Amino acid sequence: MIAAFDVGGTRIKIGVLNRSGEFISPFPRSIPTPSEGLKEKLNSLILEIRKNFPLEAVGISIAANVTREGCVLHATNLPISTPVDLGQILMEDLGIPVRIENDGNCAALAVSRFAGVSPEDTFVVLTLGTGVGGGIFYKGRLMDSSTGAVAELGHIVVDPAGPLCGCGKHGCLEAFIGESALVARYNISSIQPLETALQISERLEAGDTEALAVARFAGEQLGRGMAIISDIIAPRSFYVAGGVAGLGLPFLTAARESLHRQCFLRLLNRVPSVEFVREAHLLALKGAWVLVS
Ligand SMILES: [Zn+2]
Incomplete structure (x- = not known):
């Protein structure tokens, strides 16, 4: 065992x-x-x-x-x-x-074994929670590095004029769609502040328009990050996991549309698919x- x-x-x-x-x-x-x-x-x-x-x-x-x-x-x-x-x-x-x-690499390993991907596939797993991370499978192998810092996908800069990230740079994906960033964004526009991404998801399900705006914003930013990744390694799929993925279909749709608008592969009709992972926890x-x- x-x-x-x-x-x-x-x-x-x-x-x-x-x-x-x-x-x-x-x-x-x-x-x-x-x-x-x-x-x-x-x-x-x-x-x-x-x-x-x-x-x-x-x-x-x-x-x-x-x-x-x-x-x-x-x-x-x-x-x-x-x-x-x-x-x-x-x-x-x-x-x-x-x-x-x-942990991001472990998530990618799990997807490689359990999500029915083919052995030679190139795919990316994005884990969206307090931090934003992930792992990359390139032609059937987990991308690793002797430096210990590979697939730091949350620290791709999607807007250099964006907010300060915990890593010291400005405009990282994590600084836009890490859980605390999304909660802060929601609280600016809502008269009923909250503390977690799960609570944003609950308000979204209840029809809250501010929650819907946050979900779409998060999807738009994620799409920018995925487009950058996509232009480098041209994966077949992105798999999205983590608490922020609870923002559901409005988030996923915005992410797909944003990726589609911004990745080079659209010119070849090869835009990667974007899916949620089951049992992501x-x-x-x-x-x-x-x-x-
Ligand atoms: Zn960063």
Whole structure:
């Protein structure tokens, strides 16, 4: 059996899966990400699981920049001092294979295995939440890099005159459609402020016009980012996951139209498709399983 973890800024999702990728009860479950001692917490979680399940390997998806060798180089929202050879340290402590990978890349791995894409496909997964990230499959292979920073799709600049991003640049995709940016945008125009993208989705379903405007704006910006990506690698498809994807059809339609207007491939009638991913909340966790299965 395989233990899989999806380590995010607010929660750690935990799974134990069999060789076929099926969750074993009572998994999946999740716990809050600790405010300190992430490495120790992961170690104790794995030891706890091992008491009840014969573990063969551990896969970890993490919201961080990670080298091919499993060294965590940089993590903005996690209680971990970097760089740290997290994969190697856990492997030595546990005596079983441990692989660790960026969460956007794990999402792409999961799509490659579960979304019915053909083995030679080029596609892009975009994860839209607090941060904006993703992963790229190029001709059937996950694009990786020895530098540990590949497919930083949230930091593509879609408008240099745009708002300041957490990375220090102006006008990154994340600065426009990261969850906090969308919530702030909604709150400027609404007399009933809110706190999450989920709440924007709920108001959208209730017919709120400000929520509809935010969904269309987010789609327009996403389309700009996808057009830039598209002009470089010409993917067949974009798969969209994450909490912001809850903005639904108005968001998706605006994204498709924006991509169509702005990507070169329109001249060849080869504009990539844009789809939501099913069961997107478990995508990175399933990708962590793919890492070691
Ligand atoms: Zn940025």
